[in-house]
Amino acid sequence: MTYSNQLKGLCLKPLLLIAIGSALGGVLRYLVSQGIHILLGRNFPYGTLSVNLLGCLLMGLLFVLILEKFQQLAPGLRPLLLIGLLGGFTTFSSFTIETINLWESEKPLRALINILTTTIGCITATWLGVLLGRGFK
Numbered sequence: 001m002t003y004s005n006q007l008k009g010l011c012l013k014p015l016l017l018i019a020i021g022s023a024l025g026g027v028l029r030y031l032v033s034q035g036i037h038i039l040l041g042r043n044f045p046y047g048t049l050s051v052n053l054l055g056c057l058l059m060g061l062l063f064v065l066i067l068e069k070f071q072q073l074a075p076g077l078r079p080l081l082l083i084g085l086l087g088g089f090t091t092f093s094s095f096t097i098e099t100i101n102l103w104e105s106e107k108p109l110r111a112l113i114n115i116l117t118t119t120i121g122c123i124t125a126t127w128l129g130v131l132l133g134r135g136f137k
Helices: 003-008 012-040 044-067 078-089 092-104 108-135
Strands: none
Touching: 012 044, 012 092, 044 078, 044 092, 078 108, 092 108
């Protein structure tokens, strides 16, 4: 199947659910992060840490509930909540569930490679982006 045929087969409903969830997740990330900074100050990235920890907790919980326990209830919940809301709230939650899935699929080496390449790679990419940005006058 060609790429253009795959695109034609995309259903609009999941895309709309993802868009709505992403918008809500982004707003929630801002509100939670700001609230944490008000409570704990800005001398450490408490807001980001809190969002990532909460997002990962919710990803694990909702992943099991939506895909394993109650999958027949609402097929639209996965794109809305897991991909959209939590994707907008924190992409770290996607990374963590994918790593857990690799581990549980008895692919611990791939899980470890994912952890190392994502962590080191993303920090390096961010650092390079900062350097590139600072190079522009």
